[in-house]
Amino acid sequence: MADYLGNTDGRNLHIGIVVAQFNDLITQKLLAGAQAALQRSGVSAADITTWWVPGAFELPRAAKQMGASANVDGIIALGAVIRGETSHYDYVCSETARGLAQVSLEGPVPVMFGVLTTDTLEQAINRAGGKGGNKGADCAAAVLEMIHLPH
Numbered sequence: 647m648a649d650y651l652g653n654t655d656g657r658n659l660h661i662g663i664v665v666a667q668f669n670d671l672i673t674q675k676l677l678a679g680a681q682a683a684l685q686r687s688g689v690s691a692a693d694i695t696t697w698w699v700p701g702a703f704e705l706p707r708a709a710k711q712m713g714a715s716a717n718v719d720g721i722i723a724l725g726a727v728i729r730g731e732t733s734h735y736d737y738v739c740s741e742t743a744r745g746l747a748q749v750s751l752e753g754p755v756p757v758m759f760g761v762l763t764t765d766t767l768e769q770a771i772n773r774a775g776g777k778g779g780n781k782g783a784d785c786a787a788a789v790l791e792m793i794h795l796p797h
């Protein structure tokens with residue numbers, strides 16, 4: 647099973663990950679979850695390319711650049727947007743989601759939405775390896791499924 651998911655047409659898959667530094671207490675856990683899940687599925691660590699960006703708002707541009715230049719078969723975008731005192735949260739969440747969806751639809755490879763959008767730090771912790779699972783690992787499974795869709 648691992649061999650199948652980790653390659654296609656007899657060659658190793660190359661997976662890209664773009665991850666936000668903002669709330670890196672959380673995003674480091676999301677990244678670790680994605681990396682572990684990919685490697686369990688037969689993707690070599692050498693075939694995972696990771697780019698860090700300042701925050702979630704920068705993820706769409708990084709995903710677009712990676713899809714155009716890094717020879718990857720799929721991309722996982724990871725971030726953690728946690729509500730503050732102002733409406734800034736709403737704009738970051740909506741534009742990050744819109745931008746990543748646009749890159750996935752219009753770009754050459756599938757892009758997974760692994761950005762937590764939570765009201766509290768606890769909610770984010772629970773979804774980055776806590777009782778709510780790990781959104782990074784979820785996206786790893788999803789990107790492998792999308793790559794293997796019939797073309």
Ligand SMILES: Nc1c(NC[C@H](O)[C@H](O)[C@H](O)CO)[nH]c(=O)[nH]c1=O
Pocket residue numbers: 666668669700701702703704725726727728729738
């Ligand atoms: N508040 C959060 C941010 N804000 C920063 C933006 O994502 C962006 O980097 C900045 O506006 C410069 O363009 N980013 C997160 O990832 N998470 C947050 O909770």
Ligand SMILES: CC(=O)[C@@H](O)COP(=O)(O)O
Pocket residue numbers: 727728729730731732733734735736738
């Ligand atoms: C999600 C955000 O941008 C947020 O953390 C910013 O906090 P604040 O709204 O209190 O400035």
